[in-house]
Amino acid sequence: MNEPGQKVNKSGHIYLGVILLTLLIYTFSIVSSCLQNDAPYSRFQDSGIRSFSEDWYIADSSGTITTIPEISKWKEDSQGPVTFSKTLPELTDYDCLFIEVNYTYIKVFVNDLCIYDYSAGKIKAPSGMTGHFTAQIPLNTDMGGQTVSIEVYQPYKLLQTGLNSIKLGTGSAYITDYLFSHIELIISLFFMLITGIFLLALYLWQKNRGRWEGCSMLRPLAFLLLLSVIWVFTDSQLPQLFWKNPVIVCVLSFYSFMSLPIPVFSFVGKLCPDKYGILTRVQFLLLLNIMVQGVLFSLNIFSFVEMLPVTHFLIVFSVIVLLIFLLKRYRKDRSPYARPMLAALIVLIVSALLSLIQFYISPQTDNSRFLRYGFLMFIGIMVYICIRVMLAFMHDYTEHQILKDLAYRDFLTGVENRLAFENLMDEMRGVDTPVPISLCSFDLNNLKVTNDTFGHKAGDIILKAAALCITDTFQGLGRVFRIGGDEFVVVIQSPGVDLPGLIEKLKDRIDRENETCEFSFSVSSGYASSEAACGNAMNLLLRKSDMEMYKDKAVYREQIHRCIDEN
CATH class of the missing domain: 2.60.120.260 (Galactose-binding domain-like)
Structure with a gap:
């Protein structure tokens, strides 16, 4: 008799055979169509340029x-x-x-x-x-x-x-x-635009999740890509498909070209801290150049073309400063990111020099081509560095989260521990604006008797079951803390909570748990709430909640004593 596993294995072989046969027929059809000499010619004809x-x-x-x-x-x-x-x-x-x-x-x-x-x-x-x-x-x-x-x-x-x-x-x-003759330019623009938007979106997403430090270098890299897109686009003839004023396009081209080194300096500064503020000073100089040239152009004193040698000089000066800075950082601190950044910078320098030479020798040709290729390689290396940095940050962040979880979570029950509770209380005490707060205190009844009678393993089972019931009841409403051996506290930070209804719901949940739990248990509860609590009012709420819980525990003890007396 065949086993089920053998039938599945046989069906898998048949399915694989069908796929291979389909691919073979598909390949034969394509090849035979390509070899057909008398096939109709349907390619678009040259329209006469x-x-x-x-x-x-x-x-x-x-x-x-x-x-x-x-x-x-x-x-x-x-x-x-x-x-x-x-x-x-x-x-x-x-x-x-x-x-x-x-x-x-x-x-x-x-x-x-x-x-x-x-x-x-x-x-x-x-x-x-x-x-x-x-x-x-x-x-x-x-x-x-x-x-x-x-x-x-x-x-x-x-x-x-x-x-x-x-x-x-x-x-x-x-x-x-x-x-068609500039398809490489269009593909480069598309690639840089998509990459820039992706990096900017990734930066905003990570920042929204609170991971600012690990992704801060994505912002200047994204701006560098987007500035490069603007410069390469406006330096070509593509804008004529959308705008009729060539001067506006040229102004955008010059502004974006002058701004290109600024995000490069910001990116390097994120990875290699600048103790003496050298990178910041050069960035300030570049910004000053943009402002001065903008004023001179607006006042009809000089055009951007006439001031282009100044821009070229400042860009060459910036590259030299950046090169010296990275060399010193690599020799002094052995920064793991200095070497790939040096390689990227050398690629960019070579491509920039080729573009400058071509501009002054033959300004009529595509002068951004060499720099465009250099930028693509430069950005590729920068993206590689970003990936390395982010992977290192994610590794450290994960380790930090694990250690934080170990420090702030109760190992036995899985809820947050007393340290996490005290930190939350300190945060709420430091808030000056009144906020709605509700506190619920719970204490397991007769846990010591269970430990003395059945052992601490039985007590652990009850603690886990009690934490599960409290968590299920208050899930989505508040945070659950185990602040002592048999004490739990729930903190709710929202208005209009039906606390008596939740306490009754918890008791029903405990009754259902006792039907399957090896050891039955019950809890004493108390609660206190305020629609506008702040500062030291938190201490008063906690004290009131504890007092209500002790009153409930006293009632429970009276019931136990009454039952004993009756028996």
């Missing part, structure tokens, strides 16, 4: 023509406007010219007709600050075969004159092309 950056030329005042094979690779230090020209191909009424503008002024002409004007005399930007955006210039069929000219003027001496890319096509085609 094409590069228009090749074979431009510059004609100087003498008529000399200089051909530029690739316009994105041309750049020079020019004190005045430079004009690029090229013949337009055959066009449709839906075609547009897309020119990436990087803090420059531009004018676009078809023959001698100006069709686009983004110059100092046309726009009114605060502090003369130009934006970083892609200009979309509508064309039509009549312009096909005519000469298009782009006049470029770089107002900032620290940047070279030049253009990044020029494309020709429809608006929807350009958007699709940009999104």
Whole structure:
């Protein structure tokens, strides 16, 4: 005869076989579909966006023509406007010219007709600050075969004159092309945003649970991620999908870029305490720089682009200070977190230097790419450090909770002990605001007789049963304490409690327990309550509750003596 266990084992093998067969059929279907050569082609077709950056030329005042094979690779230090020209191909009424503008002024002409004007005399930007955006210039069929000219003027001496890319096509085609060509940027933004929101939510959750110290480093790390998202997003062309003012986007980009080191210093300060306040002073300096640059920009004195060398200098200075600080901490204290933070900082420094070099050599290119990759690696290491810190904190917190539970809980009955009761009473005595309080005192009747007659094991059984009955009766209403050998107290911190009804409920619960308990028992009870108790009034309530309990015990003894006399 087959055992039940054998039947279950056989059914499990059959189920596993069915799963494997299903996977095999699924794999065969996919592979055979991929190998089919005459399958219908349903992929979305290219909608016509094409590069228009090749074979431009510059004609100087003498008529000399200089051909530029690739316009994105041309750049020079020019004190005045430079004009690029090229013949337009055959066009449709839906075609547009897309020119990436990087803090420059531009004018676009078809023959001698100006069709686009983004110059100092046309726009009114605060502090003369130009934006970083892609200009979309509508064309039509009549312009096909005519000469298009782009006049470029770089107002900032620290940047070279030049253009990044020029494309020709429809608006929807350009958007699709940009999104697909910058999919890595979008994925990075999404990853940083989700991680930042998760860390911030985790920090708020842990703080709400009272675990502030163990999760305090999550806050600066979350802010660093969210600031990075703002900077990378505003440094790209993605905001043009949502906003039309490029200057606002650039202001957000500069503010977020200047603020990036601040949460880094806060994070390091949480893990490696700064005895001399060095990190705080550098943070203050960075905040001062943000305020001063904001004032100068608002007063139309300098634009953020003109003050960019100051920002770069302060960021490099901050990184050097942070590097020296971590090296000293590692050598002096052998901090377990100094080494991974040093590694993360070195990665960030290398990526930042590459981005700075690229910015000053070729400002038209994606200058945040290297720093973006460095930030992702830096944040990954910081998250690793956070996990280590939180695991260590959770280990210490768990040990602390276990020790606290051992110190404040009665081992025999499982309810809180006298030390926990005294601590609660001290807390309530220190409260100045009146609060509703009810105290119930209980004392086991004749526990000493049971111990002397049946032994202390019998007394322990009764104590456990009594604690169980009291806990069941007052569950969700108050806290139960064993404050002596056979004494229990319940503290209720809510108004409108029916204490007489609860005492009767407890007696019924004890009667039911006595039906199954090896040794029957009973309790004497007393209670006292106040709707507005504070300070030393707690002592009066406890004394009154005890007095009521002793009165009840005296009644119990009289009943026992009466029964003995009658017998």
